Amino acid sequence: MTMITTEMLDSYPADLGGIDRQKLAECIQECYSCAQACTACADACLSEGDVAGLVKCIRSNLDCADICFATGQVLSRHTGYDANLTRAMLEACATACKACGDICAEHAGHMAHCEHCARECRKCEAACRELIGALG
Amino acid sequence: MTMITTEMLDSYPADLGGIDRQKLAECIQECYSCAQACTACADACLSEGDVAGLVKCIRSNLDCADICFATGQVLSRHTGYDANLTRAMLEACATACKACGDICAEHAGHMAHCEHCARECRKCEAACRELIGALG
Amino acid sequence: MTMITTEMLDSYPADLGGIDRQKLAECIQECYSCAQACTACADACLSEGDVAGLVKCIRSNLDCADICFATGQVLSRHTGYDANLTRAMLEACATACKACGDICAEHAGHMAHCEHCARECRKCEAACRELIGALG
Amino acid sequence: MTMITTEMLDSYPADLGGIDRQKLAECIQECYSCAQACTACADACLSEGDVAGLVKCIRSNLDCADICFATGQVLSRHTGYDANLTRAMLEACATACKACGDICAEHAGHMAHCEHCARECRKCEAACRELIGALG
Numbered sequence: 001m002t003m004i005t006t007e008m009l010d011s012y013p014a015d016l017g018g019i020d021r022q023k024l025a026e027c028i029q030e031c032y033s034c035a036q037a038c039t040a041c042a043d044a045c046l047s048e049g050d051v052a053g054l055v056k057c058i059r060s061n062l063d064c065a066d067i068c069f070a071t072g073q074v075l076s077r078h079t080g081y082d083a084n085l086t087r088a089m090l091e092a093c094a095t096a097c098k099a100c101g102d103i104c105a106e107h108a109g110h111m112a113h114c115e116h117c118a119r120e121c122r123k124c125e126a127a128c129r130e131l132i133g134a135l136g
Numbered sequence: 137m138t139m140i141t142t143e144m145l146d147s148y149p150a151d152l153g154g155i156d157r158q159k160l161a162e163c164i165q166e167c168y169s170c171a172q173a174c175t176a177c178a179d180a181c182l183s184e185g186d187v188a189g190l191v192k193c194i195r196s197n198l199d200c201a202d203i204c205f206a207t208g209q210v211l212s213r214h215t216g217y218d219a220n221l222t223r224a225m226l227e228a229c230a231t232a233c234k235a236c237g238d239i240c241a242e243h244a245g246h247m248a249h250c251e252h253c254a255r256e257c258r259k260c261e262a263a264c265r266e267l268i269g270a271l272g
Numbered sequence: 273m274t275m276i277t278t279e280m281l282d283s284y285p286a287d288l289g290g291i292d293r294q295k296l297a298e299c300i301q302e303c304y305s306c307a308q309a310c311t312a313c314a315d316a317c318l319s320e321g322d323v324a325g326l327v328k329c330i331r332s333n334l335d336c337a338d339i340c341f342a343t344g345q346v347l348s349r350h351t352g353y354d355a356n357l358t359r360a361m362l363e364a365c366a367t368a369c370k371a372c373g374d375i376c377a378e379h380a381g382h383m384a385h386c387e388h389c390a391r392e393c394r395k396c397e398a399a400c401r402e403l404i405g406a407l408g
Numbered sequence: 409m410t411m412i413t414t415e416m417l418d419s420y421p422a423d424l425g426g427i428d429r430q431k432l433a434e435c436i437q438e439c440y441s442c443a444q445a446c447t448a449c450a451d452a453c454l455s456e457g458d459v460a461g462l463v464k465c466i467r468s469n470l471d472c473a474d475i476c477f478a479t480g481q482v483l484s485r486h487t488g489y490d491a492n493l494t495r496a497m498l499e500a501c502a503t504a505c506k507a508c509g510d511i512c513a514e515h516a517g518h519m520a521h522c523e524h525c526a527r528e529c530r531k532c533e534a535a536c537r538e539l540i541g542a543l544g
Contacts, residue, residue, distance in 0.1 A: 008177065008249060011252060012249065032139070032171070036139055036140075037141075039213070040213075043214060044147060044148050044149055046330060047149050055488065060488060063493060065209075066482065070478035076179060077470065079463055085500070088499055089500050095496045099492070112143075116147060119140075178470075191455070191459060192352030203346070205338075206338040206341070210339070216327065220371070221339075221364070224360075224367045227364070228360040228363070228364045231356055275411075275444055276527075277448070280449065283524060284451075284521065285521070304440045308413060309412050315420075319421050319487045348451060351451050383419070383421070385416060
C-alpha cells in the first residue's frame with residue numbers, strides 16, 4: 001500500500017510554485033509514516049517489561065507523532081503558501097525527529113520497534129532537511 | 137514509499153490478541169493515507185475557481201481527515217485494547233469516509249483531486265468495515 | 273482564561289439549525305479541555321514511580337485525547353452539517369471518556385492528576401451525552 | 409467553563425524545572441483555545457458569501473489550528489523535557505499565530521468571526537513569545 005500523495009499533488013488545480021515536487025511528496029509521506037511509527041513505538045514501549053526505563057522514549061515518541069502529523073498537514077496545503085511558516089514547521093519537525101531518532105537508537109539493539117522507529121525518524125528528519133534546502 | 141506499519145506490528149512485544157494482522161495493518165495505513173488525501177483535497181478545492189460550490193466538500197474533507205487520523209492513532213495502540221472503543225471509532229471513521237467519498241464522487245468527473253480522494257475514501261471505508269467484521 | 277467558543281458560535285454567518293447552542297458550546301469546550309487533561313495525565317503517569325502499573329491508564333488517556341480533539345474539531349464546524357457523523361463521533365467520544373474516566377477513577381485516591389482527569393472525563397462524557405440527547 | 413490546566417500542572421508528580429508555571433499554563437490554554445477558534449473561523453469563512461475572497465484566510469486558519477494543537481500537546485508534557493524542541497514549536501506556533509492573526513485582522517471590520525479569531529491569535533502569539541522569553 002502506498003499513499004496517494006503524488007496523485008494529489010499532480011491534481012492540485014493551481015500553481016505549486018517552484019517547489020521540488022519529488023522532495024515535497026517524500027517529505028509529506030515521511031511525516032505521516034513517522035507519525036504512525038512513533039505512535040506505535042510509544043505503545044510498544046508501554047508493553048515492554050522495562051517501561052520505567054523507557055519513559056523519555058515514550059514522551060519523545062508522543063511529541064514526534066504530534067509534530068510530524070501537523071507538519072504533514074501544513075505541507076499538504078499549497079493555497080496561500082507561506083514559506084516562513086513552512087520552514088519553521090520543518091525545523092521543528094526535524095528537531096523532533098532528531099531527538100526521537102536519537103533516543104530510539106539507544107534502544108535499537110534490544111527492541112526491534114525502537115530500531116524500526118529510529119530508522120523512520122532518520123528518514124523523516126532527512127526528508128525535512130532536504131525540503132528545507134530545496135526551499136532556498 | 138510505504139509505511140512501516142507491518143514492521144511496527146511485528147515488533148510489538150506483547151500479544152496482539154486474535155486480531156487479523158493483515159486487515160489491521162491495511163486499515164491503519166488507509167487511515168493515515170486518507171487523512172493526507174482529504175487534507176490535500178480540501179486545499180485543492182480552495183484553489184478551484186468554483187470554491188463557493190465546494191464548501192460542503194471541503195467541510196467533509198476536514199472532518200474526514202481529523203477522524204481518520206484519530207482512528208489511525210487508536211488502531212496503532214494495542215496495550216490495554218478496548219474492543220468497544222475500537223469499534224466505535226471504526227464506525228465513526230467508516231461514516232466519515234462514506235460521507236466524504238459520496239460528496240467527492242459527485243465532483244469526480246471534472247476534478248481529479250476529488251476523483252482520487254473519493255477512491256481513497258472508499259478504500260478506507262472498506263478497510264474499516266473489513267476490520268469491524270474481523271473483530272467479531 | 274476561557275475559550276471564545278461562544279463568540280465564535282454567535283458570529284457564525286449562516287443558520288446553525290435547531291441545535292441547542294448552550295449544550296453545543298459546552299461540549300466543544302469540554303472536548304478541548306479533556307484532550308488537554310488526558311495528554312497531561314498520560315505524561316504525569318509516565319513520571320510516577322509505578323509507571324508499570326499505569327500503562328493501561330496511559331493508553332486510555334492517549335486515545336481519549338485524540339478522540340476528544342477530533343470530536344471538538346467536528347463540533348466546531350457547522351457548514352454542511354451531517355447529523356449522522358456528529359452522532360457517531362459523539363458516541364465514540366462518550367465511549368472514550370467513559371473508559372478513561374473509569375480507569376483514572378481507580379487511581380484517583382492516590383494520584384491527584386488521575387482524580388482531576390477522571391472528573392474532566394466525566395464532564396466531557398456528560399456533555400457528549402447531553403448533546404446527543406439534544407440532537408433528537 | 410475553564411480548562412483544568414493549572415490543576416494538572418500542580419499535580420504533576422515530578423519536578424517541572426525552573427519554568428514559569430503561570431506563563432506555561434496560559435500558553436497551554438491559549439494553544440487549545442486558538443486551535444478551536446481557528447477551526448471555527450475556517451468554517452465560518454466557508455459559509456460567507458464571499459468565500460472565494462477568503463481562501464488564504466481559511467488556509468491560514470487550518471495551519472494555525474493544527475500547529476496550535478501540536479504545540480499545546482508538547483507543552484502539556486514535562487517528562488524528559490527538551491528545551492530545543494519546546495522552543496522550536498513555540499517559534500513555529502508564534503509564526504502561525506502572527507500570520508493567521510494578520511490575515512484575520514484584515515477582515516475584522518466586516519466579519520465578527522475574523523475579529524474574534526484575530527484577537528485570539530494575537531493572545532496565543534503573545535503567550536508563545538512570553539514563554540519563549542521565560543525559557544531563558
